[in-house]
Amino acid sequence: MSGQSMFADTLRRLSRNPLAVAGAVVILFFLVMALFPKCFSEHDPNRINILRILDPPSARHLLGTDDLGRDVLARMVYGARISLSVGFVAESIAIGIGLIVGLLAGYYGGRADAVLMRFVDIMLCFPSFFLILSVVAFIGPSIWNIMIIIGITGWMGVARLVRAETLSLKERDFVVAARAQGAGAARIMFRHILPNTLAPILVAATLGVAGAILVESSLSFLGIGVQPPTPSWGNILTAGKDNIEFAWWLSLFPGLAIFVTVLGYNLLGEGIRDAVDPRLKGR
Amino acid sequence: MRAGGNKMPDKDALVKHIPGEETQRLLTVEDLSVSFDTEKGSVRALFGVSFSMDAGETIGLVGESGCGKTITALSVMRLLASPPAKMDGGRILFKGRDLFALPEKRMCEVRGQEISMIFQEPMTSMNPVLTVGEQVAEVFTAHGICGKKEAAERAVEWLRKVQMPDPERRAKEYPHQMSGGMRQRAMIAMALALSPSLLIADEPTTALDVTIQAQIMALLREMRERERMAVLLITHDLGVVHDFADRTAIMYLGRIVEMAPTRELFAGPIHPYTQGLLASLPGASQTSRVLPSIPGTVPDLANVPPGCPFSPRCQHRQAAMKRFLSGETSTDELRDCDREDPPAFEFSPGHLAACHYQRRVCGES
Amino acid sequence: MGRYVLRRILVSIPLLIGISIITFVVINMAPGGPIGVASDMNPKATAEYRERLKAYYGLDQPVHVRYIRWLGRMAVLDFGDSFSLDGRKVWDKIKERIPVTLLINALSMSLIFLIAVPIGIYSAVRKGSVFDRISTVAVFTGFAIPTFWLALLLMILFGVHLGWLPISGLVSLEYDALSLPLKILDRAGHLVLPVFLAAFGGLAGISRYMRSNMLEVIRQDYIMTARAKGLPEKVVVRRHAVRNALLPVITIFGLSIPGLLGGSVIFETIFAIPGMGQLFYQGVMSRDYPLIMGILTIGAFLTLLGNILADVGYAVADPRINTERAG
Numbered sequence: 023m024s025g026q027s028m029f030a031d032t033l034r035r036l037s038r039n040p041l042a043v044a045g046a047v048v049i050l051f052f053l054v055m056a057l058f059p060k061c062f063s064e065h066d067p068n069r070i071n072i073l074r075i076l077d078p079p080s081a082r083h084l085l086g087t088d089d090l091g092r093d094v095l096a097r098m099v100y101g102a103r104i105s106l107s108v109g110f111v112a113e114s115i116a117i118g119i120g121l122i123v124g125l126l127a128g129y130y131g132g133r134a135d136a137v138l139m140r141f142v143d144i145m146l147c148f149p150s151f152f153l154i155l156s157v158v159a160f161i162g163p164s165i166w167n168i169m170i171i172i173g174i175t176g177w178m179g180v181a182r183l184v185r186a187e188t189l190s191l192k193e194r195d196f197v198v199a200a201r202a203q204g205a206g207a208a209r210i211m212f213r214h215i216l217p218n219t220l221a222p223i224l225v226a227a228t229l230g231v232a233g234a235i236l237v238e239s240s241l242s243f244l245g246i247g248v249q250p251p252t253p254s255w256g257n258i259l260t261a262g263k264d265n266i267e268f269a270w271w272l273s274l275f276p277g278l279a280i281f282v283t284v285l286g287y288n289l290l291g292e293g294i295r296d297a298v299d300p301r302l303k304g305r
Numbered sequence: 306m307r308a309g310g311n312k313m314p315d316k317d318a319l320v321k322h323i324p325g326e327e328t329q330r331l332l333t334v335e336d337l338s339v340s341f342d343t344e345k346g347s348v349r350a351l352f353g354v355s356f357s358m359d360a361g362e363t364i365g366l367v368g369e370s371g372c373g374k375t376i377t378a379l380s381v382m383r384l385l386a387s388p389p390a391k392m393d394g395g396r397i398l399f400k401g402r403d404l405f406a407l408p409e410k411r412m413c414e415v416r417g418q419e420i421s422m423i424f425q426e427p428m429t430s431m432n433p434v435l436t437v438g439e440q441v442a443e444v445f446t447a448h449g450i451c452g453k454k455e456a457a458e459r460a461v462e463w464l465r466k467v468q469m470p471d472p473e474r475r476a477k478e479y480p481h482q483m484s485g486g487m488r489q490r491a492m493i494a495m496a497l498a499l500s501p502s503l504l505i506a507d508e509p510t511t512a513l514d515v516t517i518q519a520q521i522m523a524l525l526r527e528m529r530e531r532e533r534m535a536v537l538l539i540t541h542d543l544g545v546v547h548d549f550a551d552r553t554a555i556m557y558l559g560r561i562v563e564m565a566p567t568r569e570l571f572a573g574p575i576h577p578y579t580q581g582l583l584a585s586l587p588g589a590s591q592t593s594r595v596l597p598s599i600p601g602t603v604p605d606l607a608n609v610p611p612g613c614p615f616s617p618r619c620q621h622r623q624a625a626m627k628r629f630l631s632g633e634t635s636t637d638e639l640r641d642c643d644r645e646d647p648p649a650f651e652f653s654p655g656h657l658a659a660c661h662y663q664r665r666v667c668g669e670s
Numbered sequence: 671m672g673r674y675v676l677r678r679i680l681v682s683i684p685l686l687i688g689i690s691i692i693t694f695v696v697i698n699m700a701p702g703g704p705i706g707v708a709s710d711m712n713p714k715a716t717a718e719y720r721e722r723l724k725a726y727y728g729l730d731q732p733v734h735v736r737y738i739r740w741l742g743r744m745a746v747l748d749f750g751d752s753f754s755l756d757g758r759k760v761w762d763k764i765k766e767r768i769p770v771t772l773l774i775n776a777l778s779m780s781l782i783f784l785i786a787v788p789i790g791i792y793s794a795v796r797k798g799s800v801f802d803r804i805s806t807v808a809v810f811t812g813f814a815i816p817t818f819w820l821a822l823l824l825m826i827l828f829g830v831h832l833g834w835l836p837i838s839g840l841v842s843l844e845y846d847a848l849s850l851p852l853k854i855l856d857r858a859g860h861l862v863l864p865v866f867l868a869a870f871g872g873l874a875g876i877s878r879y880m881r882s883n884m885l886e887v888i889r890q891d892y893i894m895t896a897r898a899k900g901l902p903e904k905v906v907v908r909r910h911a912v913r914n915a916l917l918p919v920i921t922i923f924g925l926s927i928p929g930l931l932g933g934s935v936i937f938e939t940i941f942a943i944p945g946m947g948q949l950f951y952q953g954v955m956s957r958d959y960p961l962i963m964g965i966l967t968i969g970a971f972l973t974l975l976g977n978i979l980a981d982v983g984y985a986v987a988d989p990r991i992n993t994e995r996a997g
Contacts, residue, residue: 140684140685140688141688143685143688144685144688144689144692145692146928146973147685147688147689147928147970147973147974147977148689148692148928148966148969148970148973149927149928149929149931149932149969149970149973150928150932151928151931151932151933151935151936152928152931152932152935152950152965152966152969152970153696153966155935155950155951155954155962156696156954156962156963156966157696158954159953159954159957159959159962160696160959232814236816239816239818240816240817240818240936243816243818243936244818244935244936244939244951245955246954246955259818259819259822262822263822263940266822266825266826266830267830270826273819273822273823273826274823276819277816277819277820277822277823280816280819281814281815281816281819282814284813284814284816285810285811285813285814288810288813288814289810292810
């Protein structure tokens with residue numbers, strides 16, 4: 023089967039899975055929101071209005087206002103941009119590191135493999151949330167720092183995955199043939215092995231973005247992530263917690279956004295997994 | 306080549322009769338059809354399989370992998386997972402009882418007590434977290450024969466009967482601590498513990514070393530004599546059947562294509578497939594040094610050709626086709642082969658085969 | 671068996687060294703090194719204090735000497751003095767917080783085990799049934815709900831609206847005046863929400879894991895053997911399938927320790943529970959570096975211990991390992 027038709031096959035199976043399609047629609051919706059925030063809210067997310075502090079949802083402020091009188095919907099729309107980009111960038115960093123470590127360990131094997139995988143084991147020993155918090159405490163919270171830190175503490179799973187794939191792929195005929203034709207190690211790794219590991223990586227990446235969004239929102243909620251006034255779904259919830267007795271809308275809506283987004287990525291990820299390998303379905 | 310016996314095909318003809326003696330039929334499988342639901346739709350696995358066994362009789366069920374031998378066996382045990390498996394028709398009578406009409410609870414009593422089964426892979430067929438003794442003893446407790454303590458003693462006794470070395474110690478060991486041969490002995494102990502009247506042995510020696518194979522077959526033979534039980538021996542190896550089975554059935558693509566007393570089957574196979582199988586046995590072809598093999602490959606069960614399932618590989622069919630295409634003959638003599646699944650025909654008493662060509666040759670001569 | 675445990679512990683030594691190196695790197699990652707941050711961030715960093723720090727970190731020494739010395743202090747749990755106003759020893763502060771965190775995590779693990787395992791088994795046995803579908807939906811929901819958000823919602827519901835459960839601390843203000851049964855009840859009430867939330871993520875994960883294990887085990891040959899013996903399906907599941915499917919779950923419990931510890935930061939902060947997680951959070955907010963490094967090290971150590979316990983537990987439960995002949 024050619025790569026093209028396999029891809030088409032996968033896509034067709036994916037499109038027949040209503041849950042995966044629902045996940046994709048949710049993701050698309052929030053992507054559009056992040057790209058064109060003006061279409062979703064005319065309010066300025068940072069405009070403070072002390073006359074309208076903690077207004078409940080109304081025609082003027084569909085999702086109410088926060089403790090500084092800012093429009094919650096506007097903050098959520100702009101927060102989507104932050105939360106999603108943190109998710110994407112952090113996961114891209116994780117995939118990048120994991121891919122390289124996994125390829126090197128799997129391809130070279132032996133001592134390189136032992137050292138790299140031991141390093142993975144060590145990284146996995148740290149409660150990742152502890153490690154993230156510690157590093158943030160040292161280098162200070164900023165959006166970029168958060169992205170980088172989530173990325174460099176979240177690549178181990180990808181590394182193990184890619185290593186396992188590489189180990190099995192490097193014995194396959196087409197890789198052996200490429201090597202026999204004198205292809206260099208880098209060429210074999212990136213031209214021959216890498217493309218064949220893309221499917222499981224795509225699954226891991228989709229699920230990983232969901233995980234990164236969750237971590238970012240937890241950090242921001244604790245006040246160690248994205249710093250106000252920059253809105254993020256997590257830090258809107260901080261205000262929700264502080265005003266838990268009077269303003270349910272501050273807690274409900276941003277959390278719902280996180281929940282639906284994460285659910286969307288998870289459903290799409292599982293859908294891709296089933297579509298790539300129908301044998302695993304329902305497992 | 307085969308004369309006489311031009312009876313009409315008849316399901317009852319499949320049942321062996323010993324003249325002048327009314328034997329009880331232990332097991333009758335009638336027109337059994339089973340299919341599986343798969344991603345690509347429903348796939349037929351058995352197409353009207355019929356045979357019957359008498360008490361104490363051994364039948365060899367022979368065929369290539371995927372021909373439906375194991376599915377037949379599991380149907381008798383009623384152990385096919387459903388879904389995906391679905392019984393499309395037929396019945397299975399055991400001592401006159403319709404097994405598929407039994408409630409699950411009654412069927413549990415039949416399993417292990419009246420019909421038991423040993424499997425191909427002694428490595429994976431035993432539970433890795435229970436000791437071998439516990440697994441044998443479980444047969445007694447499950448059927449309410451005796452209490453735990455006595456069951457453990459009986460288990461050791463049975464391990465001794467199947468010639469397990471040092472049975473007291475081995476009973477306390479786990480499967481992974483034993484060799485494949487020992488595990489298969491333990492499996493046999495488990496299967497025979499309640500003296501069933503029918504033992505189904507599904508490729509019992511395939512996974513074992515050659516020397517161990519002979520030992521296990523010898524053990525099975527001894528146990529068969531001692532317990533006077535019937536054995537349904539499933540194998541892909543005609544050699545194993547040769548000196549073990551009273552009668553042999555050859556399966557191909559979900560059908561029994563030939564069935565005869567073993568000696569007769571080896572002496573004069575009728576179905577081209579059986580002929581091919583026998584010719585490919587080492588030692589069968591003295592004239593040629595090269596082992597003949599059957600040309601072509603077994604078709605996928607998902608796309609079985611219409612008509613006789615063997616026709617794409619059958620030399621007679623191919624020859625007739627060639628003659629017709631070259632104009633040598635004006636009609637395609639064997640066109641039935643591609644149209645109609647051949648019914649079983651009794652060529653001589655107790656010797657049945659399903660082949661249009663042989664029926665033409667013998668039936669009309 | 672003893673050999674196996676010993677070997678497992680020996681294998682962990684390089685990991686322990688790796689953990690210490692990474693922790694050491696994190697400390698030295700801060701601009702200006704540990705002293706730089708101490709003096710910049712900490713108002714208490716007088717000249718005298720800086721000298722003490724310098725002596726503590728041994729900054730006049732080459733890096734490998736510093737590492738070895740630091741390692742020696744870690745080995746005896748000397749994490750230095752906290753930067754906070756009380757200036758107590760870091761280990762003393764952590765020591766008094768550990769029991770609460772361990773208690774909540776132990777309770778939540780038991781809860782996970784009692785609920786998730788039966789759900790997983792039942793969904794697998796009745797694969798495709800209504801129960802299986804509902805539990806699958808619940809699992810996906812469970813994976814996607816941010817725990818801290820669920821905590822907020824439950825606080826609003828049970829604490830604010832219904833007023834059934836306390837939402838802060840471990841005991842009520844009037845705790846000392848209560849009779850013993852009421853004291854127990856008071857403590858239990860305070861634990862309900864935190865324990866449930868700590869368990870929440872694990873519930874989804876473990877039940878899913880148990881389900882897929884069961885589906886895998888049910889396909890095995892020995893299950894067919896058990897059925898062929900005439901065991902009723904219930905016995906086949908209970909005696910043959912569950913035992914085998916549970917084995918890997920033991921490992922998962924050990925491996926879930928880092929997640930639970932990380933989660934304790936969140937729920938201890940939300941519910942104002944004086945545990946290690948809250949202490950860590952306070953340390954991060956006040957940039958109390960010795961405290962942060964102390965907890966990070968302890969956390970990694972607990973994780974490693976969890977891994978070892980998981981492997982040993984697996985070995986005890988799986989005859990394929992514990993009956994291994996020596997050599």
